[in-house]
Amino acid sequence: MKRALAVYPGSFDPITNGHIYIAECASAIFDEVRLSILVNPQKRSTFSVDERHTMAQEALSGLPNVTVGHFEGLLVDYLRQQNSQVIIRGLRAVSDFEYEFQMALMNRRLAPEIETFFIVTDPKYSYLSSSTVRDVFQFGGPVQDMVPCGVFRRLRERFLSRLPGTG
Ligand code: ADP
Numbered sequence: 001m002k003r004a005l006a007v008y009p010g011s012f013d014p015i016t017n018g019h020i021y022i023a024e025c026a027s028a029i030f031d032e033v034r035l036s037i038l039v040n041p042q043k044r045s046t047f048s049v050d051e052r053h054t055m056a057q058e059a060l061s062g063l064p065n066v067t068v069g070h071f072e073g074l075l076v077d078y079l080r081q082q083n084s085q086v087i088i089r090g091l092r093a094v095s096d097f098e099y100e101f102q103m104a105l106m107n108r109r110l111a112p113e114i115e116t117f118f119i120v121t122d123p124k125y126s127y128l129s130s131s132t133v134r135d136v137f138q139f140g141g142p143v144q145d146m147v148p149c150g151v152f153r154r155l156r157e158r159f160l161s162r163l164p165g166t167g
Contacts, residue, residue: 004030004031004032005030005031005032005033005034005082005083005084005086006026006029006030006032006033006034006084006086006087006088006117007033007034007036007075007078007079007082007084007086007087007088008022008023008026008033008034008035008036008087008088008089009036009037009038009071009075009078009087009088009089010035010036010037010038011037011038011040011043011045011052011130012035012037012052012055012056012130013045013046013047013052013130013134014046014047014051014052014055014130014133014134014147014151014154014155015035015052015055015056015059015060015130015147015148015151016125016128016129016130016133016146016147016151017125017128017145017146017147017148018090018092018121018125018128018129019035019056019090020059020060020148021090021121021122021125022088022090022119022121023035023060023063023066024063025119026066026088026117026119027063027065027066030065030086030088031065032065032066032067033063033065033066033067033088034066034067034068034069034082034084035056035060035066035067035068035069036068036069036070036071036078037049037052037053037056037068037069037070037071038070038071038072038075039070039071039072040072041072046134046158047154047158049070051154052070053068053070054150055148055150055151055154056068058148058150059148059150059151069082074110075087075107076107076110076111076114079111079114080111084114085113085114085115086114086115086116086117087104087107087114087115087116087117088117088119089103089104089116089117089118089119090118090119090120090121091118091119091120091121092121092125092126092127092128092129093126100116100118103116104116104118128146133146133147133155134155137155137159138159143155
């Protein structure tokens with residue numbers, strides 16, 4: 001089938017319930033979905049690629065047709081290697097749209113055979129991003145219901161000693 005594998009790319013630093021929602025929706029539409037972590041040596045990340053990979057794999061283990069991978073370089077080159085013609089992206093708000101639209105058009109210019117497929121988030125995740133989760137957690141805010149439990153545990157391991165009032 002032509003559109004059997006869809007690639008869901010992103011930083012996933014770390015994966016949140018908003019990302020999981022998009023992966024679930026995509027898994028109901030496509031035969032296989034590969035959540036693919038962008039390895040960007042120029043961008044400082046909180047978690048290593050291996051940690052992000054493990055957290056995503058744990059969080060998505062209930063979805064048999066969702067796999068986790070990672071890639072470096074141009075997204076369209078990765079899709080061609082994977083023999084995929086669909087990029088999945090999530091939209092939270094109008095503010096996401098401008099950047100996503102630009103990227104989708106650039107990717108179409110680079111690879112006309114590849115289509116970007118947008119999935120609109122559930123309103124309850126519209127405020128959620130990896131960076132807000134990290135920021136809220138670091139200042140002691142409750143993020144348990146925003147991320148899977150494996151991510152919460154690793155956030156604690158990573159930041160607990162630095163939380164206000166804990167040393
Ligand atoms: P990137 O750095 O590529 O934006 P992210 O990990 O921040 O990587 O996001 C990956 C994808 O998931 C993007 O399409 C983003 O819009 C989407 N996304 C992030 N958070 C949410 C959310 N709360 N609901 C729906 N989609 C989301």
